[in-house]
Amino acid sequence: MRSALFALALIAAPAWAASDFAYTRKVGAGEAVIDSRPLADCSRASLPGARCLPAEDFLGTSRQLPSARDILWLLGTAGLDGSESVLVVGQDETARDFVAGLLYLAGQKSVRILSEPLRTQGHGAGAARGVVRSTVWTAPMRDRLWVLGADILRNKPALIDARQAKPKSSASGAVVVADDAYQAIARFTQLRAGRGLAVRVDPDGLALAAGSAQ
Known part of the structure; x- marks a missing residue:
């Protein structure tokens, strides 16, 4: 994106x-x-x-x-x-x-x-769903919850590996990372909606190379 x-x-x-x-x-x-x-x-x-x-x-x-x-x-x-x-x-x-x-x-x-x-x-x-748009999306995206791999390299936030069943980090603002957007966003949901953790997500699948996820 x-x-x-x-x-x-x-x-x-x-x-x-x-x-x-x-x-x-x-x-x-x-x-x-x-x-x-x-x-x-x-x-x-x-x-x-x-x-x-x-x-x-x-x-x-x-x-x-x-x-x-x-x-x-x-x-x-x-x-x-x-x-x-x-x-x-x-x-x-x-x-x-x-x-x-x-x-x-x-x-x-x-x-x-x-x-x-x-x-x-x-x-x-x-x-x-239709083949053409029937409604115009007007809600603002929750931009603060999306994080780029380049930003992770620069700012080094706490990372949570989506592949781990029990993440070690519960720090506010920690970033969920995975090999692809599918796994990363699904795990983001499980942690934020299911466990109430104020996590964010990197959907690009690049952040695993940025450092050790928790």
């Missing part, structure tokens, strides 16, 4: 409300449901009113992200403008957490993640 959208916070990550990014065991009223499963599964059956937004729609062949402009355009094809409170569901936990984290980083007002198994029996098909 373009470097202008990966501003490194020079101070600790800003305060954030736990309620705007969290796991839940219930489907809430009035939430826009985002189904992160493969399109074939979502199109077969999903929760009422669900929008199909598979993780693979955001990833290149090496699991790299497209440009910020393309991400926001893609979200617009799903009818999202960022002002919605969304509930992300899915079967594969990593795919679900990746989509949830990307929505949160993009500026989605509120993102909750259904931790319970998705039950679609008796429900209708989810809605596939």
Whole structure:
């Protein structure tokens, strides 16, 4: 993604409300449901009113992200403008957490993640996103949570290796790193939404070479 959208916070990550990014065991009223499963599964059956937004729609062949402009355009094809409170569901936990984290980083007002198994029996098909944008994304991205590999080399923040089940560092502003954006953003979600750690993320897959992750 373009470097202008990966501003490194020079101070600790800003305060954030736990309620705007969290796991839940219930489907809430009035939430826009985002189904992160493969399109074939979502199109077969999903929760009422669900929008199909598979993780693979955001990833290149090496699991790299497209440009910020393309991400926001893609979200617009799903009818999202960022002002919605969304509930992300899915079967594969990593795919679900990746989509949830990307929505949160993009500026989605509120993102909750259904931790319970998705039950679609008796429900209708989810809605596939359009081929053209139906809504313009207007929410500001959470730029302070994105960190570039070059900024890590220069500023040397604490790093958290996404491959480790129990990270050693819990420092505010620590940066989650991985080999690719898919693993990094999914782990960012698990730590920030699941454990309440004020972590940031390097989605470029370059930071593992910057130093020893914790």
